[in-house]
């Protein structure tokens with residue numbers, strides 16, 4: 001496992017995330033997902049749990065996973081009431097090897113974390129495994145057009161982010177739409193909906209970050225055997 005934000009950096013990140021207003025993304029997300037009180041939702045790479053307040057009244061149970069002890073500690077403090085009633089559970093785990101049974105979840109949400117993952121395919125295979133047959137997955141991340149221009153621009157973009165936010169950005173990998181969508185389909189998902197969050201939103205502090213929200217469905221397995 002690599003690309004995990006640890007220690008002091010984790011707390012710095014949590015503070016930074018807390019200052020930014022990401023509700024514009026959450027508004028779109030909430031329109032896309034149809035959760036209900038019977039559903040079990042996996043908030044993967046949950047960080048300090050910024051998503052939890054938005055979805056807690058829409059799910060039966062939220063399981064928030066992060067590979068950073070520091071993030072788990074922050075969530076345990078922040079959601080102690082919900083944890084005591086059992087509506088929220090925090091789990092320290094690597095997204096590449098989830099400690100859950102097959103088909104355990106109705107939904108998996110992964111917000112602003114795909115670019116931190118070192119092996120996205122492994123993580124998506126795991127998401128596919130833990131989702132029910134009619135399960136859905138939502139990905140929110142910065143994704144770029146599949147152009148030569150982007151490929152040239154990406155290292156400079158990362159350098160700029162490193163200078164602004166610190167060395168942990170070095171491990172980040174920003175992907176093109178084509179690359180990311182191939183990873184989805186290779187893991188067995190189909191793209192149901194794709195929304196580009198408007199750049200011109202006044203609340204969108206970093207105006208040039210092209211954020212996409214994908215709603216993926218678990219693709220039905222084709223029958224195997226002789227034809």
Ligand SMILES: C[S@@+](CC[C@H](N)C(=O)[O-])C[C@H]1O[C@@H](n2cnc3c(N)ncnc32)[C@H](O)[C@@H]1O
Nearest residue numbers: 004005045046047050066067068094095111113
């Ligand atoms: C940018 S934060 C996003 C947090 C949260 N989803 C949000 O939107 O505020 C990325 C998080 O991914 C976690 N992370 C990175 N790699 C991971 C992995 N392999 N398994 C689990 N968590 C991971 C980091 O510890 C960090 O908390």
